[in-house]
Amino acid sequence: xxxxFLVTLLAAGIRSGTAILFATIGEIFAERSxxxxxxxxxxxxxxxxxxxxxxxxxxxxWLGLGVAMxxxxxxxxxxxxxxxSLRADQVVSGLALTFLGSGLSAVLGAPLxxxxxxPRLPVFPIPVLxxxxxxxxxxxxxxxxxxxxxxxxxxxxxxxxxxxxxxxLRAIGEYPAAADVLGxxxxxxxxxxxxxxxxxxxLGGAALSLAITPxxxxxxxxxxxxxxxxxxxxxxxxxxxxxxxxxxxxxxxxLPLDSQNLPFFLAYPQLGYFMNMxxxxxxxxxxxxxxxxxxxxRIGAPAALGQPYVREERGV
Amino acid sequence: MRTQKWSAVGVLLxxxxxxxxxxxxxxxxxxxxxxAEAPAPAPAVGGVQIPEPVDGxxxxxxxxxxxxxxxxxxxxxxxxxxxxxxxxxxxVHTAYLESVPEGAxxxxxxxxxxxxxFDAIFTTSFGFMDPTATVAEEFPDVYFVHISGFKRNDTNxxxxxxxxxxxxxxxxxIAGARAQADGGNRIGYxxxxxxxxVIRHLNATAMGMRRTCPDCLMDVRWIFTxxxxxxxxxxxxxxxxxGADVVITGADTPGPVQVAGERGKWGIGYDSRNAxxxxxxxxxxxxxxxxxxxxxxxxxxxxxxxxxGADIYFDVDSGSLGLLGFMEGQTxxxxxxxxxxxxxxxxxxxxxxxxxxxxxxxxxxxxxNKGNEIVPAGVTLTQSDLEGLQGIPxxxxxxxxxxxxxxxxxxxxxxPQ
Numbered sequence: 001x002x003x004x005f006l007v008t009l010l011a012a013g014i015r016s017g018t019a020i021l022f023a024t025i026g027e028i029f030a031e032r033s034x035x036x037x038x039x040x041x042x043x044x045x046x047x048x049x050x051x052x053x054x055x056x057x058x059x060x061x062w063l064g065l066g067v068a069m070x071x072x073x074x075x076x077x078x079x080x081x082x083x084x085s086l087r088a089d090q091v092v093s094g095l096a097l098t099f100l101g102s103g104l105s106a107v108l109g110a111p112l113x114x115x116x117x118x119p120r121l122p123v124f125p126i127p128v129l130x131x132x133x134x135x136x137x138x139x140x141x142x143x144x145x146x147x148x149x150x151x152x153x154x155x156x157x158x159x160x161x162x163x164x165x166x167x168x169l170r171a172i173g174e175y176p177a178a179a180d181v182l183g184x185x186x187x188x189x190x191x192x193x194x195x196x197x198x199x200x201x202x203l204g205g206a207a208l209s210l211a212i213t214p215x216x217x218x219x220x221x222x223x224x225x226x227x228x229x230x231x232x233x234x235x236x237x238x239x240x241x242x243x244x245x246x247x248x249x250x251x252x253x254x255l256p257l258d259s260q261n262l263p264f265f266l267a268y269p270q271l272g273y274f275m276n277m278x279x280x281x282x283x284x285x286x287x288x289x290x291x292x293x294x295x296x297x298r299i300g301a302p303a304a305l306g307q308p309y310v311r312e313e314r315g316v
Numbered sequence: 317m318r319t320q321k322w323s324a325v326g327v328l329l330x331x332x333x334x335x336x337x338x339x340x341x342x343x344x345x346x347x348x349x350x351x352a353e354a355p356a357p358a359p360a361v362g363g364v365q366i367p368e369p370v371d372g373x374x375x376x377x378x379x380x381x382x383x384x385x386x387x388x389x390x391x392x393x394x395x396x397x398x399x400x401x402x403x404x405x406x407x408v409h410t411a412y413l414e415s416v417p418e419g420a421x422x423x424x425x426x427x428x429x430x431x432x433x434f435d436a437i438f439t440t441s442f443g444f445m446d447p448t449a450t451v452a453e454e455f456p457d458v459y460f461v462h463i464s465g466f467k468r469n470d471t472n473x474x475x476x477x478x479x480x481x482x483x484x485x486x487x488x489x490i491a492g493a494r495a496q497a498d499g500g501n502r503i504g505y506x507x508x509x510x511x512x513x514v515i516r517h518l519n520a521t522a523m524g525m526r527r528t529c530p531d532c533l534m535d536v537r538w539i540f541t542x543x544x545x546x547x548x549x550x551x552x553x554x555x556x557x558x559g560a561d562v563v564i565t566g567a568d569t570p571g572p573v574q575v576a577g578e579r580g581k582w583g584i585g586y587d588s589r590n591a592x593x594x595x596x597x598x599x600x601x602x603x604x605x606x607x608x609x610x611x612x613x614x615x616x617x618x619x620x621x622x623x624x625g626a627d628i629y630f631d632v633d634s635g636s637l638g639l640l641g642f643m644e645g646q647t648x649x650x651x652x653x654x655x656x657x658x659x660x661x662x663x664x665x666x667x668x669x670x671x672x673x674x675x676x677x678x679x680x681x682x683x684x685n686k687g688n689e690i691v692p693a694g695v696t697l698t699q700s701d702l703e704g705l706q707g708i709p710x711x712x713x714x715x716x717x718x719x720x721x722x723x724x725x726x727x728x729x730x731x732p733q
Contacts, residue, residue, distance in 0.1 A: 008554075008557040012550065012553060012554075016546065016550065106383070106385070109385070110385055113384075113385035113386075113387050113391075114387065114590065114593075116387075116570060116590070116593040116594040117593065117594055117595070123578070212546070213545045213546050213549055213571060214574065215545060215569065215570070215571065215574070215594070217385070217386070217387065217545050217569060218383050218385050218386070220545050220546075222544060222545075222546065253546065253547070253550060254550050254553075254554065257537050257539070257547075257550055257551050257554040258554050258557070258558075260536070260537055260538065260554075273540060273732075276540055
């Protein structure tokens with residue numbers, strides 16, 4: 001009984017944490033390169049609405065997924081132009097993109113609200129593995145997009161920590177002047193990673209509207225983009241920890257519901273209010289911690305995060 | 317046709333993004349302004365554009381708490397507004413404001429609508445009750461109707477709600493019959509908030525379930541929100557994981573019905589008649605609001621000068637409540653067991669004729685989920701009991717207040733405080 005409870009909780013956590021995971025991995029790359037992107041929420045919303053719209057119009061959810069990634073990438077390109085080329089404030093530009101994304105997605109999505117059966121990404125139990133006890137239901141009986149997340153987290157880790165381009169990525173975020181001396185084109189790489197971050201946010205939005213909550217409803221991300229920004233700090237810019245954090249968040253969202261079946265929680269039903277608050281409380285805490293600069297250094301933030309790189313000026 | 321629209325949207329999207337480039341450097345892009353039917357320049361209140369009334373018509377304004385695009389509560393109200401326009405034709409002009417926040421802003425919005433010259437104002441969320449009451453005193457010549465509250469002023473301010481519990485009872489019967497036909501005995505219910513309205517609906521559903529499936533048990537998940545697509549889906553998954561055969565939702569999105577389809581189980585939606593569209597194969601029915609007839613009746617009474625600021629609580633016989641698959645011109649969804657159809661039809665006919673209503677359902681003997689007798693045989697709950705009213709001026713206090721869970725709900729379930 002208790003085991004079954006845990007298994008369904010973890011399976012649900014992995015499923016519903018997937019969208020946050022994509023967005024978090026994308027943001028890790030952008031921040032590792034030195035660009036803070038607070039427009040994740042807006043990009044996820046735009047990704048979600050365009051994925052759902054394209055899937056409905058063409059009947060092909062994969063095309064929807066592709067368009068969502070392109071839309072997320074385009075929005076991030078905008079962020080790149082404003083913050084990297086024009087050297088504007090990264091926080092302001094990111095916030096503006098969030099406003100833009102949530103407003104625009106609501107307008108564009110208005111006719112989609114009544115569409116209730118656009119094609120979705122398929123659920124695919126992996127043969128043999130899905131029948132394993134415990135592990136099967138937790139890991140191997142999911143929507144295809146969930147597997148993509150499971151694979152992508154270790155790949156991202158490997159890229160950042162074990163490859164030459166990954167080393168360059170870390171260099172431009174830590175000490176862009178030194179990287180520049182080594183012949184790395186700092187701004188071009190930053191553009192690439194910021195756009196990649198947007199692509200991943202778009203993918204996260206598409207995962208929501210095509211698989212996890214397969215519908216379009218105004219403001220359907222409900223703050224998940226912000227949770228992703230917070231999770232980057234919790235994960236200390238490490239994709240594997242980001243996976244852990246995302247799945248944990250997914251499970252926390254589910255816990256107050258499942259626990260209504262347990263005798264302990266039945267005795268304290270008002271705990272539900274408290275648990276519903278937890279994820280957001282957690283993000284606020286992380287933000288508070290990371291607001292202090294020495295704290296930020298201690299938890300491993302890229303040293304040049306938030307600062308535009310100008311060759312003529314002294315680097316950090 | 318929609319498909320074409322969407323190819324166009326694809327192109328628009330790109331254009332919009334390029335256009336967005338010009339906007340980005342300015343912090344604080346203004347949020348999308350709520351639209352109004354009257355396209356005239358008008359004073360803006362706190363970012364909300366107040367629509368203009370049209371001369372020579374009876375002008376009716378609607379204040380919505382959510383976007384029409386919620387596909388549920390506000391959507392159903394807007395359908396009612398369209399019905400009203402259709403029914404009364406050229407005599408009326410309607411306008412609406414969507415996503416109006418509850419609280420101080422609402423009062424300003426309502427006051428400005430009255431000042432702008434609207435003849436009647438409908439406010440469609442519980443949180444608009446006090447603002448509506450305040451403004452109603454200031455504008456005695458304007459009619460005000462508030463939905464889902466309990467205040468009135470006997471002259472120009474009425475409150476309006478309906479006996480959804482009657483339809484929920486029938487939905488419970490269908491769910492019970494389905495579980496029994498599948499050889500199961502578990503029904504799940506997604507309950508938004510521990511308030512009398514929700515508890516009333518939940519209890520009526522449980523009693524309906526017990527009527528067709530005496531050994532069925534109802535599992536409840538409190539989600540503490542009316543509208544959260546992810547949470548509603550998760551609640552449905554949680555219920556199915558716990559063994560439910562049918563999940564009935566009391567919240568706004570059709571997500572739970574979708575989950576039912578994914579699990580090959582059954583779902584029952586809520587609020588608006590299109591809630592089954594996500595998966596008609598696995599959707600048994602939807603108890604839905606049909607605000608149109610009631611809106612039309614009220615506006616007609618304003619036109620005739622017979623409107624009274626009363627407590628209006630309509631039941632099924634008003635024609636303002638629906639049960640998908642069983643109303644005129646509809647056929648039951650494919651998943652509804654054939655055995656239960658005649659019984660439901662018979663009871664619905666009684667409700668439509670007024671012979672049966674919410675009081676019939678809430679007549680003793682009724683036990684709670686722990687086996688205690690709550691309503692003795694022969695006793696019928698009063699309207700105050702059903703609404704759980706206490707200390708409301710002009711209304712009697714409840715004696716058997718709506719703070720118990722009916723028999724059939726799992727015995728150890730409690731109402732969160």
